[in-house]
Amino acid sequence: MTITEKILAQAARRDEVRPGEFVTCRLDLVMANDITAPIAIEEFAKMGAARVFDVEKVVLVADHFTPNKDIKSATQAKLLRDFAREQGLTHFYEAQTGGIEHIILPDKGLVLPGEVVIGADSHTCTYGALGAFATGVGSTDFAAGMALGECWFRVPASLKFIFTGQLSKWVCGKDLILYTIGQIGVDGARYMAMEFAGPVIENLPMADRFTICNMAIEAGAKNGIIAPDDITLDWVNSRTTRDFEVFNSDRDAEYAEVYEWDAADIEPQVAFPHLPENTRGISEVGEITIDQAVIGACTNGRLEDLRIAAAILRGRQVAKGVRCIVIPGSQEIHLAATREGLVETFLAAGCLVSTPTCGPCLGGHMGVLAAGERAIATTNRNFVGRMGHSESQVYLASPAVAAASAVTGRICGPEDL
Amino acid sequence: MPIHGKAHKYGDHIDTDAIIPARYLNMTDPDELAGHCMEDIDSGFVSKVRRGDVMVAGKNFGCGSSREHAPIALKAAGIAVVIAETFARIFYRNGFNIGLPLIESAGAAQGIDDGDEVEIDLESGVVRNVTKGEEYQFAPITGIAAELLEIGGLRERVKRQLAS
Numbered sequence: 001m002t003i004t005e006k007i008l009a010q011a012a013r014r015d016e017v018r019p020g021e022f023v024t025c026r027l028d029l030v031m032a033n034d035i036t037a038p039i040a041i042e043e044f045a046k047m048g049a050a051r052v053f054d055v056e057k058v059v060l061v062a063d064h065f066t067p068n069k070d071i072k073s074a075t076q077a078k079l080l081r082d083f084a085r086e087q088g089l090t091h092f093y094e095a096q097t098g099g100i101e102h103i104i105l106p107d108k109g110l111v112l113p114g115e116v117v118i119g120a121d122s123h124t125c126t127y128g129a130l131g132a133f134a135t136g137v138g139s140t141d142f143a144a145g146m147a148l149g150e151c152w153f154r155v156p157a158s159l160k161f162i163f164t165g166q167l168s169k170w171v172c173g174k175d176l177i178l179y180t181i182g183q184i185g186v187d188g189a190r191y192m193a194m195e196f197a198g199p200v201i202e203n204l205p206m207a208d209r210f211t212i213c214n215m216a217i218e219a220g221a222k223n224g225i226i227a228p229d230d231i232t233l234d235w236v237n238s239r240t241t242r243d244f245e246v247f248n249s250d251r252d253a254e255y256a257e258v259y260e261w262d263a264a265d266i267e268p269q270v271a272f273p274h275l276p277e278n279t280r281g282i283s284e285v286g287e288i289t290i291d292q293a294v295i296g297a298c299t300n301g302r303l304e305d306l307r308i309a310a311a312i313l314r315g316r317q318v319a320k321g322v323r324c325i326v327i328p329g330s331q332e333i334h335l336a337a338t339r340e341g342l343v344e345t346f347l348a349a350g351c352l353v354s355t356p357t358c359g360p361c362l363g364g365h366m367g368v369l370a371a372g373e374r375a376i377a378t379t380n381r382n383f384v385g386r387m388g389h390s391e392s393q394v395y396l397a398s399p400a401v402a403a404a405s406a407v408t409g410r411i412c413g414p415e416d417l
Numbered sequence: 418m419p420i421h422g423k424a425h426k427y428g429d430h431i432d433t434d435a436i437i438p439a440r441y442l443n444m445t446d447p448d449e450l451a452g453h454c455m456e457d458i459d460s461g462f463v464s465k466v467r468r469g470d471v472m473v474a475g476k477n478f479g480c481g482s483s484r485e486h487a488p489i490a491l492k493a494a495g496i497a498v499v500i501a502e503t504f505a506r507i508f509y510r511n512g513f514n515i516g517l518p519l520i521e522s523a524g525a526a527q528g529i530d531d532g533d534e535v536e537i538d539l540e541s542g543v544v545r546n547v548t549k550g551e552e553y554q555f556a557p558i559t560g561i562a563a564e565l566l567e568i569g570g571l572r573e574r575v576k577r578q579l580a581s
């Protein structure tokens with residue numbers, strides 16, 4: 001069996017599962033945010049549920065429109081806050097105590113290898129980087145999960161992506177996943193598990209692994225997953241004392257398809273509007289000027305990402321007329337970045353530094369685009385209107401490319417500086 | 418109960434940001450959401466859609482965000498069923514969870530044009546294109562999806578489970 005099949009089998013109390021089978025699994029964690037939880041809280045009541053299945057295992061994070069951008073979003077965040085208090089939830093987070101859901105859940109040790117997690121947010125697949133099965137669902141599924149502590153799944157077939165060789169300078173996890181989506185398309189892994197493996201992945205720090213699994217949904221996948229190794233275990237053990245189980249794919253595990261790529265052939269990637277599959281190597285981008293650069297989001301708002309951006313922006317200036325918005329993914333990351341001097345570097349270079357929020361990633365606030373404007377962003381989606389006006393454009397790239405582009409005012413790699 | 422309505426046709430990879438832009442996710446009222454359905458890619462949709470109409474699209478319909486606001490907005494706008502070549506998985510779950518039937522049929526998705534009048538029999542798995550006089554088959558909905566449609570969505574299913 002694959003790692004995904006083994007985790008689902010264990011959670012379904014079965015010896016074996018096969019792709020295509022329907023199973024009901026116990027849940028180790030259920031999560032929702034300030035957009036998806038309001039509908040869920042209403043559904044929960046309409047289901048006739050009184051209490052959540054486990055106050056330790058239901059996590060609510062207000063992050064999309066926080067700090068609240070208007071009265072409606074403030075009302076939604078309050079709904080979460082009140083529900084969390086009323087139910088006695090251990091884990092309710094908002095900007096000052098948390099940050100972006102997919103950054104803080106792993107950081108706080110709330111997701112561990114081998115666990116089964118559903119989140120009412122499509123990028124819940126991020127946690128697969130820890131060797132967990134984690135998938136996005138809608139509000140009603142989340143409400144059911146809160147009430148019952150279980151969820152049904154169709155066991156996905158798995159695709160395996162093996163990266164060999166050496167990463168070139170400035171090529172990171174974001175480039176590997178953008179490249180992958182460029183190869184297989186935005187529905188290339190529809191309904192399937194994407195398993196990432198090989199020597200390149202084994203040498204990647206957790207930050208890059210989270211970025212890779214984060215965007216599995218952009219290929220239509222149910223989950224992304226990376227088998228836990230020493231890097232994972234070091235990371236997890238420094239954050240929890242809870243027990244967990246490590247699963248690995250069998251040598252004879254069956255895959256719907258196995259892809260093998262030499263990382264040396266992959267240069268920094270840019271996904272053109274309006275789909276994440278429209279990728280090109282940085283050398284093929286051409287002359288594209290930008291109005292805004294966004295460095296942050298659950299894809300690339302980690303401390304490691306900020307360090308890369310700061311290394312490029314140090315001693316340089318953001319191009320005249322360009323807005324470079326840096327958003328640390330959590331309050332903790334913001335503090336660490338401040339202590340390391342990264343925030344000062346950003347401010348000195350002429351960037352805007354925001355409190356943690358999803359903000360512009362979904363066109364919410366803190367950097368919404370006007371008609372005709374163009375942004376380079378470390379976010380994960382470049383759909384029509386994603387960052388603002390339906391006639392604006394978003395190009396997706398790594399923190400290195402976004403920072404370098406902010407300096408020149410056109411899309412470029414760090415080598416061009 | 419056969420569904421009878423006009424087709425509103427769109428292309429491949431219609432994402433949930435297109436169905437309901439994120440700027441409206443600071444509200445949850447179905448009718449308010451319906452008022453902004455599809456507006457970034459088709460500003461005329463809301464004024465032309467009628468109750469009982471059918472949405473038809475290509476591959477990977479509903480990709481992107483997990484927002485249940487997307488099927489809720491479509492349903493509240495009057496869409497009785499969505500036909501697509503394929504659906505993105507979270508949207509597929511969400512549709513049945515809230516009682517919006519979804520049909521995968523490449524034949525229907527390709528054969529039906531915008532404005533065609535269509536008739537659908539969910540039980541027998543037939544889409545009839547009244548305008549063109551064509552018929553397309555689809556695999557009838559079974560399993561959990563069929564159960565959800567019959568009882569009116571996941572809410573009812575959980576309600577029964579909690580009560581038992």
Ligand code: SF4
Nearest residue numbers: 123297298358361362
């Ligand atoms: S940062 Fe963007 S993609 Fe990530 S959870 Fe927030 S809105 Fe979604």
